[in-house]
Every structure is written in C-alpha cells, then in structure tokens.
Amino acid sequence: MAYITSHRLPVLLVDDEPPLLRSASVLLRASGITDVLTLEDSRAVSPLLAEQPVGVLVLDLTMPYLSGQALLESVTADYPDIPVIVMTATNDLDTAVQCMRMGASDYLVKPVESNRLVSSVRRALEIRALRAEVLSLKDSLLTAVPHDREAFAEIVTQSKAMAAIFRYVEAVASSPQPVLVTGETGTGKEQIARSLHRLSGRTGEFVAVNVAGLDDTVFADTLFGHARGAFTGADRARDGLITSAADGTLFLDEIGDLSAPSQVKLLRLLQEGTYYPLGVDRPRQCRARIVVATNYDVVERVKAGAFRKDLYYRLRTHHVHLPPLRERLEDIPLLVNHLLEKAAHALHKPPPTPPLELYRLLKTYSFPGNVRELEAMIFDAVALHQGATLSLHSFKAAMGAGPLLAEESNWSTDLTALLPEQLPTLDEAEEALVQEALRRAGGNQGVAAGMLGLSRQALNKRLTRRKERDASFGEDA
DSSP states (O other), X not given: OOOOOXXXXXXXXXXXXXXXXXXXHHXXXXXXOOOEEEESOGGGHHHHHHHSOOSEEEEOSSOSSSOHHHHHHHHXXXXXXXXXXXXXXXXXXXXXXXXXXXXXXXXXXXXXXXXXXXXXXXHHHHHHHHHHHHHHHHHHHTSSXXXXXXXXXTXXXXXXXXXXXXXXXXXXXXXXSOEEEEOSTTSOXXXXXXXXXXXXXXXXXXXXXXXXXXXXXXXXXXXXXXXXXXXXXXXXXXXXXXXXXXXXXXXXXXXXXXXXXXXXXXXXXXXXXXXXXXXXXXXXXXXXXXXXXXXSOHHHHHHTTSSOHHHHHHHTTEEXXXXXXXXXXXXHHHHHHHHHHHHHHHTTOOXXXXXXXXXHHHTTBOOTTHHHHHHHHHHHHHHHOXXXXXXXXXXXXXXXXXOBOOOOOOHHHHHHHHSOSXXXXXXXXXXXXXXXXXXXXXXXXXXXXXXXXXXXXXXXXXXXXXXXXXXXXXXXX
C-alpha cells in the first residue's frame, strides 16, 4: 500500500477575500511552505479535493454559497486525513468549540499573527506526516520481506533483525523529519542513509560529509556556504552543502564529534528550517532532508554533557540502530561469498574456493570492525592467495590478537533440549539439516555446504541421492 507524503502536498487556503489569500500565501511561501493553492469560492473545494490531495486545508467560516462550517463538516467526513484549520473573524468561544468538535485541528481569529499562522500550518503538516508514517510502519512491519529489495542491494544479509530494520527504513523514508543512524564502526550506516534517500523519492542529490574534526567556522562554511568578502580570502561566493543537497538528502557522518557551537547551529537549522550563509543577513530555506550517523552511544554522551539533549531529541525523531556483525553470524557465509567475488573482480583474479573451515573460523571472531573488517580480511587473503583454495593463514594472522566470541555450544548437551522425545532417524535428521541450510543460504548450495561442513560436491551427491530415492518411491507407488 502506498501512503501519501504530506511534506510534498500543497496547503489549500479558502477565503472570499482575495487580499487575505495573497498575503497568507506569500507569508507561507516565505516561511518555506512553497506549495500553496488558493480558492475564493468554497463550492470549488470538493471538486478540487476529488482530483488532487492536499496537505492542510485553511478555511474561513463566513463565506457565500457554502459556509465554512458546512465545508468543515463535509471535508472531515469525506477526507478525515486532511487537517483543517479554521481562520475567521468570529471570536466566539461556542463557535470555536463547535468547530473543534467537528474535527478542526486549530481555530485562528483574524487578524492572525504571522508566526501563529505559520506554526499552525507546520504543526498540521507534521500531524499529517505522522499519521501517514504510522500507517506505513504498520503495513511494513506486518510484511515478511522489504517491499523494495533494490533499495537495499548494497547490504548483503539474511538476518531477520536486518529485515525488520529495512521495513522500518521503508516506513520512514518519505518523512521530512531527520533520521539518526547509530551503530558500531563498519556496520553500514552510510549504506542505510543511501537506502533512505533512494526510497524517499527525493529528486535532489545524496550529499555526504564527515563532520568529525571540523571546527565551528569550517562546519558553518561547509554546510551553509559564504558570501563574497565574508572573511579574508573569500574572493567569491560559495554555496554550502545544504544548497548542493536541495530537494535531496544531506548525510552528516560522525555527528557525535560535533563541537558545542556547531551543535547549536544544527539545532537551529532543524527547528527553523532556515540558515544564514557566512556574511549574509537574510535567511535561506533548507530544502534538504537531514540524516546523521554516529558510532557513539549518544545517550551516554548526553549524560556526560558532550552532546545537547535538545539536539538529540530533535535528531532521533526516527532512529535506526544497526546490529554488529557478531550479532548476525548467519550472514557470514553470504558475506564471504559476496566479498570473495568482489575482491577477485577488483584484483583481476579468478574467485578462489573458500575452505570449509573458514566459515567456522570466522564465526569464532567478534569482528570489532564489523563488515568493513571482514572485507579487509578477504581482500588481503585474495591478494595473497596463489592456488585454487583460499588459505586460512592471513585470516588467522588478522584474528590472532583480536577478541574471540564465547566457545561454540556443547551440542551433546543442547540437543537434549532441542530434540523431541521420539528421535528422528539419521536420514530424517540429515534431510532436515540440508533443507534448513538451503533455506538459510537462500538456495545457494555452496553457502549451504559451508554451513554443514561439507564440500559442494558432497552436498550435491546427497541432493542427487534424495531425488533418485524420491523418484524411485514414486514409481513404486
């Protein structure tokens, strides 16, 4: 099911006073709400809504032909997802209460202060966006697989935990709100940010910048740009990355290292949606969606006073936490085969055959560098290998000083709890193990063989014998 993204829908103003429509539309556009429609005839609202969805409806109560109250009643009944803001000169408590009971999201009395109108419309748009996200998230989480596999093609996984993350990413991708991506080094935070951008449908570019080590001036210049003459050496104006990412996604990596003054600037950008290039005294609108990432425990940094609490809560409107590789060991066979092919192609070598012991060896290691560390191990091993079978020497050398996982389970003990009272026959147990390995490997026989501690040829022989046995049984029947 597709859900409408409210941040791209227009605001519809309905009033029989043309000067008010003009001034209100100019005000909203100046505040960054660029798509505004106006109607002077209330009778034209229903036909317009039937043809085009809108994000928010702002209407007057006292209008000829069709009153605002009648229009409010019909819109809330026929289009309950559209927030309706009443803007009228009628300053009457009973009328206001009646409108709110009929479904109005706000009641504004003319003349309305500029900030009051803008904040009311923005709040209504956010409410609409949250409703759409809740519906999208519900739909995504009830689905067993991601809707769009191509969006996550860069991430090799069969982990159920990662599949749940993909569904969450799909649900929030179209939201205009910021996204906080956390996880250890090498877990794929930038890949998730790129997936968010691809799924968002935004027409602008994906622009990434590592903000670690940037002082406040360099941070402001990098993001916001500067005017000519803003500082010594600024002989010409330069746009910042926010401009480069207009209508796209701006990805700020290593946000946990951001200095305190820079945190204030980022908070203001997120709250107000505007920024000032260095040397410019008029604000510009931010049209980029902000995605940030860090390998820090942000909560701990907030407690330590190293990260602003208000910025943290603003950033974590949507939060994606990526598990380390040691928590998804089922991905190792897939990753090894994928990275072997990648390394062989990059190094112009034929893909080597991984020894059966490699999978068991890698599953004993905790991978502090996660997928990035595994990739480095494999590239090094492929660069060094000479024969057809990949040597374990370079892997053991890389893992020698590294942390190991707990010892593997004692199957003689664990099987007592896992198996039923009536034991399966050896043939039945073998059949079940082969089928489970093939399922986990996504049908890849080479990966499944590695899981079972067999060569691919040995697994093929077992599968062939099973087919022959099944065929023979069918003939006898």
